[in-house]
Amino acid sequence: MRTALKENYFKQIWKGISTTLIGMSVTIGHLFKPSVTLQYPHERWPMPEGARLRIQMDFDECTGCGACARACPVDAIIIEVLKAQAGVDLGETSNGTKKRLHVLKFDVDNAKCIYCGLCIPPCPTGAIHFDLDYEAMKLTRKELIYHFSIMTSDEVETLREADREAKAKAAAAKAQAAAEKAKAAESAPKKPNQSDSSS
Amino acid sequence: MLDVILTIAYLVGVISFLFLFVLFAVWFERKLSGWMQDRLGPMETGGFQGWLQTIADAIKLLLKEDIIPEQADKPLFRLAPYIIFIGTLGAFAVIPFGAHLIGSDLNIGLYYIIAISSIIAIGILMAGWSSNNKWSLYGAMRSAAQIISYEIPIGLSLLVPAVMAGSLSMQTLVAAQGGGFWNWNFLQAPPFGLIAFIIYFWASVAEVNRTPFDIPEGESELVAGYATEYSGMRYAMFFMSEYANLFVVSAIGATLFLGGWSSPLPFLTFIPGPIWFLGKSMVLVFIQMWLRWTLPRLRVDQLMGVCWKVFLPFSFLNLIVVSFWMLWVK
Numbered sequence: 269m270r271t272a273l274k275e276n277y278f279k280q281i282w283k284g285i286s287t288t289l290i291g292m293s294v295t296i297g298h299l300f301k302p303s304v305t306l307q308y309p310h311e312r313w314p315m316p317e318g319a320r321l322r323i324q325m326d327f328d329e330c331t332g333c334g335a336c337a338r339a340c341p342v343d344a345i346i347i348e349v350l351k352a353q354a355g356v357d358l359g360e361t362s363n364g365t366k367k368r369l370h371v372l373k374f375d376v377d378n379a380k381c382i383y384c385g386l387c388i389p390p391c392p393t394g395a396i397h398f399d400l401d402y403e404a405m406k407l408t409r410k411e412l413i414y415h416f417s418i419m420t421s422d423e424v425e426t427l428r429e430a431d432r433e434a435k436a437k438a439a440a441a442k443a444q445a446a447a448e449k450a451k452a453a454e455s456a457p458k459k460p461n462q463s464d465s466s467s
Numbered sequence: 468m469l470d471v472i473l474t475i476a477y478l479v480g481v482i483s484f485l486f487l488f489v490l491f492a493v494w495f496e497r498k499l500s501g502w503m504q505d506r507l508g509p510m511e512t513g514g515f516q517g518w519l520q521t522i523a524d525a526i527k528l529l530l531k532e533d534i535i536p537e538q539a540d541k542p543l544f545r546l547a548p549y550i551i552f553i554g555t556l557g558a559f560a561v562i563p564f565g566a567h568l569i570g571s572d573l574n575i576g577l578y579y580i581i582a583i584s585s586i587i588a589i590g591i592l593m594a595g596w597s598s599n600n601k602w603s604l605y606g607a608m609r610s611a612a613q614i615i616s617y618e619i620p621i622g623l624s625l626l627v628p629a630v631m632a633g634s635l636s637m638q639t640l641v642a643a644q645g646g647g648f649w650n651w652n653f654l655q656a657p658p659f660g661l662i663a664f665i666i667y668f669w670a671s672v673a674e675v676n677r678t679p680f681d682i683p684e685g686e687s688e689l690v691a692g693y694a695t696e697y698s699g700m701r702y703a704m705f706f707m708s709e710y711a712n713l714f715v716v717s718a719i720g721a722t723l724f725l726g727g728w729s730s731p732l733p734f735l736t737f738i739p740g741p742i743w744f745l746g747k748s749m750v751l752v753f754i755q756m757w758l759r760w761t762l763p764r765l766r767v768d769q770l771m772g773v774c775w776k777v778f779l780p781f782s783f784l785n786l787i788v789v790s791f792w793m794l795w796v797k
């Protein structure tokens with residue numbers, strides 16, 4: 269027992285000294301290794317391809333079909349469209365799909381978005397996609413709603429006004445046509461009443 | 468009158484040196500720990516490698532509110548940081564920066580240093596007790612036990628150079644080592660000078676409460692030990708005396724074992740003494756930091772065991788052997 273203690277005593281002292289030296293040689297080695305730190309605001313990692321970050325969309329490519337909004341499980345995409353007047357050419361998207369609708373509003377609420385990516389495949393033109401920018405911090409929830417429509421509210425108003433006028437005109441024309449029809453019917457020689465015959 | 472002015476000038480010089488050293492050492496330690504862990508350490512403040520970081524931190528600490536706990540023993544609580552700082556500063560009176568650059572060449576310089584650095588233990592106990600906080604009290608008790616225990620091997624191994632030079636005056640001790648590095652005390656009476664130096668160095672790490680002997684302020688168990696309740700300027704005072712102490716023990720080690728301000732080779736004497744002295748002290752400071760970022764913290768029983776079972780018998784035997792060596796071999 270006593271001899272064991274004595275042996276251990278010197279062994280332990282030796283162990284203490286030698287292991288300390290080993291540890292110190294390890295740390296001094298690390299002193300000259302390049303650091304692994306990335307100085308974030310000054311340098312950044314490149315984002316991997318296909319990273320799921322913010323939803324971004326290319327407004328010129330959008331036909332306003334609304335497929336993305338329908339696919340979204342959390343209704344994060346809100347779209348408002350207006351049919352183009354007859355004769356107004358809105359152009360084509362890059363893959364040749366004809367645009368027939370004015371997209372008045374295209375909002376993506378990033379506070380609601382769950383970054384599932386379900387809105388991307390249905391798009392016929394590939395207008396909607398994930399962005400690689402990840403610094404999306406905002407101060408209020410309202411700021412997290414991204415407005416992608418490039419139409420100003422004035423433009424929207426004019427379009428709506430034109431639409432209303434066109435509709436009113438069409439309605440008036442219809443009414444007139446109907447009235448004319450009725451008149452013509454009245455002035456025509458009387459025929460046996462349809463309802464009478466049916467009853 | 469001239470004496471008074473000179474003393475005050477020296478004091479001001481020493482205190483400003485201390486400030487500079489602490490600012491540098493804290494920054495350097497943070498950089499060193501960063502590099503040793505493959506990090507970078509502070510990088511932003513001040514441009515180059517974050518060199519302004521400690522200055523910014525110091526300003527922040529000075530601007531913080533000074534909170535004194537309701538139930539604290541207020542006079543003691545206020546006094547403790549100053550006592551610790553005085554204990555640290557007192558040692559500078561006899562540390563020889565150069566051939567003529569010394570506060571006072573007491574004929575009992577070594578004895579004075581050992582005596583005055585014990586005041587620190589009182590200050591730490593005061594801080595721990597007056598905070599009226601369990602962590603503080605535990606930290607203070609541990610620290611006092613540690614400092615008192617380690618003072619014995621320190622004293623015994625510091626006696627080895629004293630025996631070799633036959634004096635307690637710091638300047639005589641340095642002069643006895645002049646002429647070249649082969650005259651330095653850690654190479655005298657091989658290997659006993661070296662053993663004394665190693666024991667002194669390890670015990671001094673414990674004396675200044677640094678890792679691996681930093682149980683008095685082990686963050687994981689005691690939050691900040693005796694400094695738990697302190698904030699603002701008073702905390703800065705603790706912090707500063709900790710780093711100043713680091714310099715003091717390194718300076719003593721350099722003076723007594725590494726030849727103080729004397730140059731390592733005779734033809735290098737044209738480089739002034741203070742540079743040699745600071746260089747040697749900085750090497751020891753570096754080794755202390757290196758140790759700190761290498762070893763984990765010890766347990767209390769291990770700490771006491773190392774002191775009483777290893778350092779104490781070895782330093783005692785060492786002293787006896789060196790005394791006989793001086794008597795017979797020299």
Ligand code: SF4
Nearest residue numbers: 340381382384385387
């Ligand atoms: S990623 Fe998912 S949640 Fe977000 S907008 Fe697209 S479908 Fe909606």
Ligand code: SF4
Nearest residue numbers: 330331333334336391
């Ligand atoms: S699915 Fe594509 S084209 Fe259709 S509305 Fe969404 S973004 Fe526009």
